[in-house]
Amino acid sequence: xxxxxxxxxxGPAGLTAALYAARAGKTVAVLERAVPGGQIVYSxxxxxxxxxxxxxxxxxxxxxxxxxxxxxxEIITAEAVSAxxxxxxxxxxxxxxxxxxxxxxxxxxxxxxxLGLPGEAELVGAGISYCAVCDGAFxxxxxxxxxxxxxxxxxxxxxxxxxxxxxxxLVRRDRLRASDAAKAETLRQRDNVELRFxxxxxxxxxxxxxxxxxxxxxxxxxxxxxxxxxxLAVGQEPSGSAFAALAPVDAQGYFAAGxxxxxxxxxxxxxxxxxxxxxxxxxxxxxxACAALSACACLERxx
Ligand code: NAP
Numbered sequence: 001x002x003x004x005x006x007x008x009x010x011g012p013a014g015l016t017a018a019l020y021a022a023r024a025g026k027t028v029a030v031l032e033r034a035v036p037g038g039q040i041v042y043s044x045x046x047x048x049x050x051x052x053x054x055x056x057x058x059x060x061x062x063x064x065x066x067x068x069x070x071x072x073x074e075i076i077t078a079e080a081v082s083a084x085x086x087x088x089x090x091x092x093x094x095x096x097x098x099x100x101x102x103x104x105x106x107x108x109x110x111x112x113x114x115l116g117l118p119g120e121a122e123l124v125g126a127g128i129s130y131c132a133v134c135d136g137a138f139x140x141x142x143x144x145x146x147x148x149x150x151x152x153x154x155x156x157x158x159x160x161x162x163x164x165x166x167x168x169x170l171v172r173r174d175r176l177r178a179s180d181a182a183k184a185e186t187l188r189q190r191d192n193v194e195l196r197f198x199x200x201x202x203x204x205x206x207x208x209x210x211x212x213x214x215x216x217x218x219x220x221x222x223x224x225x226x227x228x229x230x231x232l233a234v235g236q237e238p239s240g241s242a243f244a245a246l247a248p249v250d251a252q253g254y255f256a257a258g259x260x261x262x263x264x265x266x267x268x269x270x271x272x273x274x275x276x277x278x279x280x281x282x283x284x285x286x287x288x289a290c291a292a293l294s295a296c297a298c299l300e301r302x303x
Contacts, residue, residue, distance in 0.1 A: 003027045005295050006092055006101035008080045008243070011038020012281055013271025014107030015064045015075075016288025017295075021105075022071035024296045030068070031094060033079035037061020038109050038271075040281055042133045044159050048180065049281050057133075060281075082242050089266060090246075102302075103295045106243055106255060106263070107270040107288065110236035110279075115147065119204050127211020128204075128230050132156035136163050139229040145170055145214065147201055148233035154178040154187055156233050161190045168225065169195045170216060204230070240273045250275045261291035268295050 005021045007014045010032030021028040035041055043057030052060070069075060078096040089102035112130040114120055120128060129135040132146070136159055144164050146157045149171035157169045169187070174197045178184050187193055196218060203215040205224070213226040238253040247263035248256045254275035257263040261270050270291035271284040 001027075002088060002100040002102060003029050004101070004299055005103050005105060005292070006031065006090070006099060007105040007107055008083075008092070008240075009038070009107035009109055009271070009273070010036040010065070010075055011107060011109050011271055011284065012040055012061070012064060013109075013284040013288040013291070014038075014105065015068045016285040017105045017107060017268075017270050017292040018073045018075075018288075019064075019068045019071060020289050020292035021296060022068070022073050024292070026296060026299065029074045029076055029099075031076050031078050031080050031092070031099075033077070033095075035061075036065040036075050042131050043155065044133050046281060047183070080242070083246055085246070085266075103266045103268065103298055104246070105261075105268045105270055105291045105295055106240055106247060106273060107291070108238070108240035108243070108273045110272045111239040112232065113235045113237050115201060115232060115234060117201065117204050119206060122209070123204060123206060123211050123230075126209055127206070127228065128232065130232050132159045132231050135229070135231075136160050139164050141165050142228040143226065144168075144229035144231060145225060145227045146231045146233055148235070149173055149176045149178065150233065150235060151178045151180050151183075152235075153233035154180065154184050156231050157193060158183060158187050158190070160231065161187070161193050164229075165192065167193045168227070169193065170199045170201060170214075171195065171197045172200045174198050201230075236272070238273050240269075259290060260294050261287055262294050266298060268292075268298075 004026035005028040007030045010030045040057040041061045078094040083092045092099045140163045143166045145168040147170045199218040205213040255269035257269045263269045268291040270287035272279045
């Protein structure tokens with residue numbers, strides 16, 4: 001079967017694209033290598049999505065996936081590894097076999113950035129984590145640090161403050177970058193949270209294969225910080241490199257496309273993988289709608 005539209009990535013952007021395309025009467029399927037919902041699944045509390053105050057990321061993702069599937073969209077657990085143009089559209093190679101489509105929507109999202117320190121990769125799962133919601137409970141009653149000054153770092157530090165004895169937020173700048181000032185203020189009020197600015201992690205300390213602490217550089221001075229867990233929230237990198245031959249990317253590797261989400265003939269991009277300045281849940285679903293409607297218009301034009 002050749003789908004009208006295949007969507008690569010089942011986060012909020014990809015699922016919204018599928019929802020709009022299905023409602024427009026197109027045959028559409030979503031390929032997602034992990035759980036539907038993308039990174040929002042790991043947000044404990046989404047407080048800035050219009051009309052849904054205080055929804056958990058997991059509940060939001062489940063509702064969106066359910067709404068999309070109810071329209072007949074198949075969410076396929078598969079990893080798309082490459083795509084090529086064919087006479088009638090595109091052929092996707094996935095770890096579950098090849099799939100054909102007339103148009104393609106890339107909603108491949110982003111992946112976690114690492115600090116790049118010696119020993120870091122080996123300590124992931126042994127003291128280092130990228131996901132406070134997934135791993136926070138392992139550190140209940142213990143001391144942890146979060147690295148980063150963006151919205152994810154603030155959100156993770158707040159989540160961990162409810163579980164851990166002490167949370168130290170290590171921010172390399174002299175201020176937070178987080179856009180959610182209300183959440184940042186809540187964090188500042190927490191007794192068991194310390195914000196340390198102009199501070200970078202210089203080295204990881206470990207014993208018997210597990211993290212025991214970090215060495216930090218703070219305003220020119222080096223200091224040791226004993227912690228049981230280190231949560232990295234230092235931003236993300238685009239994860240759509242397998243499709244870079246089909247859609248142009250910018251210097252950072254994000255798909256270059258404007259608000260209409262048109263990347264190349266028959267190729268549309270949506271969500272955090274698109275070059276843009278604001279990456280929020282609301283802008284991801286907005287992209288999904290735009291990409292789907294652009295794809296539908298393309299299908300109508302081409303009969
Ligand atoms: P981000 O906004 O890119 O912030 C990354 C943070 O990590 C910055 O503070 C950055 O410092 C720091 N950093 C980068 N590399 C570092 C390094 N090697 N060592 C130490 N610190 C380093 O990433 P994010 O917080 O994951 O957010 C990504 C997007 O999702 C943003 O658009 C954000 O608004 C959105 N988001 C929104 C919400 C919400 O609205 N509630 C929640 C989560 C995420 P500099 O500032 O110095 O670059």
